[in-house]
Amino acid sequence: MRPGATPAARSALAERYLRFARVEAEGHSPLYTDWARHVAGSARALAFLGDLQPDRRQPNLFFAxxxxxxxxxxxxxxFDDILTREGDAIAAVMRARRTQTNEPGRCACLLPLLARLDGPLALIEVGASAGLCLLPDHYGYDWGRARLDPPGGSGAPVFPCRANARAPLPESYPDIVWRAGLDLSPPDLGDAGDVAWLEALVWPEQTDRLARLRQAVAVARQAPPPVVAGDLTRDLEALIAQAPADARLVVMHSAVLTYVSDPDARADFARLMRSRDLHWISNEAPGVFPDHAKRLTPREDMFLMALDGHPVAWTGPHGQSLDWL
Structure with a gap:
């Protein structure tokens, strides 16, 4: 019996899917809430997941x-009928693909922080997927009490984001003069299969979010940011060396380091960020860098955005809210 198929592993998987239903999906996707609860109680589904490598068992990957x-x-x-008939094909997709949501809506949380930094700015995004979050100055934003219309015209998406009263909302875009991304396997926005995968990662009821993703893809096709294939634990320093010396370097990531399971590798990444003359923006689940969340009341349904290791805001996982600290 494979280690992943042991009763203890299946119990842990069931709890993982119940947590996903309770914390992430409930109130946002009724279908995913139902699917996750069903998987947690299904010996067939848990056995299917147990036969995959541990890093291939996450709900978003399975459901997409x-x-x-x-x-x-x-x-x-x-659900059970599809899993029975198409299990091999589903497993093949899960082994070949990653949860590269590259949610451009997160730019509604990142942009207010970027706009506070002295420019001009050079951006590096690790775990950049197709690079959609490398174009925050190409999109529009509606924070409720403030709005920035897209500089490129009506074809660009306008991302809605509820911002609290403390949030410093910008009146103009930061001056970004250089940008590059790093990803293990960057999707090709000219490839229909890669784009279909990005769309499948949008939760089924979120049709507005899907429409904005398609608009962001169209923007990125017009001004494609360079994204190179590489591992953030090995290849980031070479990319840092390419940034222009006359711009302020910013390294950022959203929902990426959570997939670096080795705590020592995460710590090495944090040390690298602190050892270089740059700004570091992390937007991750609070447990990814526990030091960032010290003395804060935990919010398990939110990401914690930090600048240079100091927490600045709780953010919605899809960029739907910005609660400045």
């Missing part, structure tokens, strides 16, 4: 792969 292969089952019986 199932949708890509089999569509949108609305009942537990239909």
């Amino acid at each position: 792969a199932l949708r890509l292969v089999g569509g949108l089952p609305r009942t537990e019986a239909a």
Whole structure:
């Protein structure tokens, strides 16, 4: 029996899916809430997941792969039928793909922080996927009490984001003069299969979010940011060396370091960030860098955005809210 198929591993998987239903999906995706609860109680689904490598068992990856292969089952019986008939194809997608949501809506949280930094700025995003978050100055934003219209015209998306009264909302865009991304396997926005995968990662009921993703993809095709294939634990320093010396370097990431499971590797990354003359923006679940969340009341349904290791805001995982500290 594989280690992943042991009763203890299946119990841990069930709890992981129940937590996903309770913390992440509930109130945002009724279908994913139902699917996750069903998986947690399904010996068939847990055995399927247990046969995959541990880093291939996350709910977003499983559900996106199932949708890509089999569509949108609305009942537990239909879900089980697809998993039975198409299990091999679903597993193949899960082994080949990653959860590269590259959610451009997170720019609504990143831009107010970028706008506070002295420019001109050079941006590096690690875990950049297709590089959509490298174009924060190409999109529009609606924070409720303030708005920035997209500089490129009506074709660019306008990202809505609820901002609290403390949030320093910008009246203009930061001056970004150079940008580059690093990703293990960057998607190609000219490849229909890669774009279909990015779309499958958007939760099924979030049609507005899907429409904005498609608009962001169209913007990125017009002004493609360079994204190079590489590992953030090995290849980041070479990319840092390419940044122009006359710009202020900013290294940023959102929902990326959570997939670096080795705590020592995370610590090495943090040490690298602190040892270089740059600004470091992290936007991750609070448990990824526990030092950033010290003395804060935990919010398990939110990301914690930090600048140079100092927390500045709680953010919605898809950029839907910005609660400045």
